[in-house]
Amino acid sequence: MPRVLVVDDQADVRTMISIVLRIHQFEIVEAESAASALKLFEEASFDLAIVDIFLEGTNGSDLIAALRGRVPGLPVIAISGMTALDFLSETPEVSNVVCLQKPFRPPDLMRAIEAALGSLRQSAGAVVTAAR
Structure with a gap:
């Protein structure tokens, strides 16, 4: 069963992601802050x-860089409700990240997960965007 770290300061977003992933047989660990995420990691x-x-x-991009500093190549999905995430491709530490815009539906999340896990086989440097 794949283990997923879900980091979001909004409890309702963490809960929605966790419910969807548990239905799909993922083990979920939630963190409400970067500090708690790093401790769990x-x-x-x-x-x-x-x-x-x-x-x-x-x-969050600093958190992604810190996580990848510990585990290079860690599959990551970056989520945001405020802005497009195109800038992530310009930062080497957070390259090859799947981007998902809030609000998203469960099928969007599952496509993003498939893309993130599949990105391990792709060359580094590309930002993959999960489209609706």
Whole structure:
């Protein structure tokens, strides 16, 4: 069962993602902040991270870079309700990230997960966008 770290400062978003992924047989660990996410990441291994780019008090792209600093090539889905995520392709530490715009539907999330897990086989440097 794949382990997924879900990092979002909005409890309702974490809950929705967790429900959808549990239905699809994923093991979910939730974090409400970058600090708690890093602590959880030190204590356990994960197959995928879903990270909100605009976490309260923290830049989610910095968190992604920190996670990838510990596990290079970690599949990541960056989510945001505020802006397009095209800028991520310009930052080497967060390259090859799947971007998903809030609000999204469960099928959008599952396509993003398939793209993120499949991106391990692709060359680094591309930002993959999960389209509706």
